[in-house]
Amino acid sequence: MLRSMFSAVSGLRSHQTMMDVTGNNIANVNTPGYKAQRTTFQETLTQLIRGGAAGQVGPGGAGWQNPMQIGLGVQVASTDMIDTQGASQLTGRPTDVAIQGTGFFVVEAAGGAQFYMRAGAFSFDSDGQLVSPNGERVLSLVDGAPGAPIRVDFDDYTDVGINQLGEVVGLAQDGSAEVIAQMVLARFPSHGGLQRAGNGLFAESVASGPPIYGAPGGMEGHGRLQAGTLEMSNVDLAAEFTGLILAQRGFQANARTITTSDELLQELVNLKR
Numbered sequence: 001m002l003r004s005m006f007s008a009v010s011g012l013r014s015h016q017t018m019m020d021v022t023g024n025n026i027a028n029v030n031t032p033g034y035k036a037q038r039t040t041f042q043e044t045l046t047q048l049i050r051g052g053a054a055g056q057v058g059p060g061g062a063g064w065q066n067p068m069q070i071g072l073g074v075q076v077a078s079t080d081m082i083d084t085q086g087a088s089q090l091t092g093r094p095t096d097v098a099i100q101g102t103g104f105f106v107v108e109a110a111g112g113a114q115f116y117m118r119a120g121a122f123s124f125d126s127d128g129q130l131v132s133p134n135g136e137r138v139l140s141l142v143d144g145a146p147g148a149p150i151r152v153d154f155d156d157y158t159d160v161g162i163n164q165l166g167e168v169v170g171l172a173q174d175g176s177a178e179v180i181a182q183m184v185l186a187r188f189p190s191h192g193g194l195q196r197a198g199n200g201l202f203a204e205s206v207a208s209g210p211p212i213y214g215a216p217g218g219m220e221g222h223g224r225l226q227a228g229t230l231e232m233s234n235v236d237l238a239a240e241f242t243g244l245i246l247a248q249r250g251f252q253a254n255a256r257t258i259t260t261s262d263e264l265l266q267e268l269v270n271l272k273r
Contacts, residue, residue, distance in 0.1 A: 003047070003070060005261040010073030011254035014041055017076050018247040025235045026244075032089075033119030033200055034233040035081050036240075042077035046070060083191045086118075086234040088226065094161050095122045095130065098231040101223020103185035103216065104202060106146045107136035114139075114146065115201040116186055116194070116211070121230055124160075128152045130168070134199050141166070141184035145213050150181045162227040166216035185222040186211040 018039040028034040046069040053065035088098050097120035099105070104116035115136065122138055125131050130138040130150040137149035150168055152160050157170035157178075166183035188194060193207030204211060214220030 002261045002264060003072060005258055007071065007073035008254040008257035008261065010044060010075060011257070012251060014074050014076050015247050015251040015254065017079075018243070019251070021079055022240055022243045022247060025240050026237070029233055029235045029237060029240075031119075031200070031233050032121055032230045033086065033117060034235065035083060035086075035118065036233070036235045037079050037081055039079055040077045041074050043071055044073045044075050047072060081192045081194070082234060084234045086231045089230045089232050090228060091230055092228050093123075094227055095124065096120060096228055096230050097122060097162055097183075098226045098229040099185065099216070099223045100226055103187050103214075103222040106139045106184050106186050106211075106213070107132055107201070108139055108146075108149060109136045109201075115197055115203055117200050117202065118231060119200045120225075124152060124154075128154055132200075136201070139184055140181040141213070141215055146184050146186075150183065152180055162225060164217055164224045164226065166225050182215060183225070184213055185216050186213050187220070187222055188212065 018041075021037050021039045025036045028036075048067060048069055050065075050068035052067040085100075088100075097105075099118060099120065104118055105120060107115050107117060109115055117132065117136075119132070121133055122130050123133075125135075128151050130152070132138070139146040140148055140150045142148070152168065152170060154160070157172060157180075159171040160180070161169050161171075162183070163169060166185070168180045168183070170178050170180045172178055188204070188211055189209035190207060193205055193209065194202040195205045195208075197203045212220060214222045216222055217224040
């Protein structure tokens with residue numbers, strides 16, 4: 001069989017993956033805190049047809065001979081996260097919080113599993129706990145590490161807000177302001193190494209490195225918080241639609257290669273008549 005046919009099949013598969021990634025980015029164009037992905041390709045193995053040869057010094061000597069190699073297709077090298085700041089959308093809800101800069105909110109899911117997220121669409125549940133839309137509890141900062149979930153007793157306060165330093169401040173019955181808890185943020189040596197866990201959550205991985213905890217706007221390099229605001233998706237629609245065209249044309253070109261290879265094989269079959 002022709003090498004070109006197998007190379008084209010690998011091209012179809014790779015461009016299909018590119019379409020999947022691009023389609024997912026476009027689908028999440030209005031998802032708060034979503035970080036877009038990009039697809040990068042790399043060539044697969046090459047078949048060595050003829051090795052290189054050294055040249056000969058002196059009159060009449062042969063020159064250097066380069067190796068002859070034929071590529072065997074393409075494969076997806078990576079699907080990287082584009083870790084840029086998304087646009088801010090003013091919501092007016094005091095429990096909506098956006099991170100201006102580096103960092104992730106630290107939340108606790110059912111069973112005690114710890115995750116990280118950028119979408120700060122929080123609210124208080126019936127127990128006074130600050131939770132995400134899926135029920136993950138937002139953790140507080142205690143002695144430089146994640147502590148207990150943030151909880152507010154609304155019988156003691158008339159109003160509750162969050163400031164730029166991540167402090168959950170309650171207005172007491174006597175009019176005085178009290179710091180109830182402080183939110184904790186986490187950053188990683190490699191944000192691109194985080195593993196997506198669905199529902200806007202990220203999980204630590206070997207590639208991301210261990211989390212570095214700290215207070216918002218502190219000396220550890222974490223960003224500040226902005227209450228009443230949500231960080232929207234960082235998907236660039238213009239770039240994504242351009243990627244759609246590139247993926248479509250790449251898919252079509254590889255499909256044409258298969259068709260042409262099939263026609264060559266048909267010609268070989270027709271030789272015996």
